[in-house]
Amino acid sequence: MDIRYHAVFEPQAEGGFFVRFLDFEDTFTQGETEEECLFNAAEVLTGMLSLKLEDGIDIPVPGPCVSGSHAIAPDAKVQAALLVRFARGERTLSELARALETSWPSAKRLEDPRHWPSLKTLDRAAAAMGKRLVLAFE
Structure with missing residues (x-):
């Protein structure tokens, strides 16, 4: 699953751009240039x-790509937490903890955006949920 949310950059009469996310009414930012907007959008999304x-x-x-939108990714910790949450689906954290043979707090940390799980832990969690961990550089 690709954790990138789409944002549109709306030019403003006074210059710069207003940036709004299509999937979130409460998430927006602005910038003078497209480069600044991309940076600010990733920060506010994270x-x-x-x-x-x-x-x-x-x-x-994340919703489907819309013509003229920009795909924005949050930082890696947030992506990892979201991937675990989305992959877990309807399973409880208790069920995930049992599948990982670990404690409930340890399973809960996998969905904590301040926690930095190891690749080994993410790989085990993916396998426990019937998934496969795939990495990529952009």
């Missing part, structure tokens, strides 16, 4: 997703 993860708020999977 922050908003972190807060939603920490507060246990439902997060939608």
Whole structure:
């Protein structure tokens, strides 16, 4: 699964761009240049997703690409936490902990955007959920 949310950059009369995310009404930023908008968008997306993860708020999977939109990825820690949450689906954290033969707090940390799980741990979690861990550089 690709964890990139789409944003549109709307030119402003006074210059610069207003950036809004298509999947989130409460997430937006701005910038003077497209490069600044891309940077600011990744920062605000990371922050908003972190807060939603920490507060246990439902997060939608990224919507389809829309013509003229930009695909924005949050930082790697947030991506890892979201991947675990999305892959877990309806399974409880207790079920995941049992499948990993670990404690509930250890399973919960996999969905904590402040936690940095090892690749070995992510690979084990993926296997426990019937998935396969795949890495990529961009």
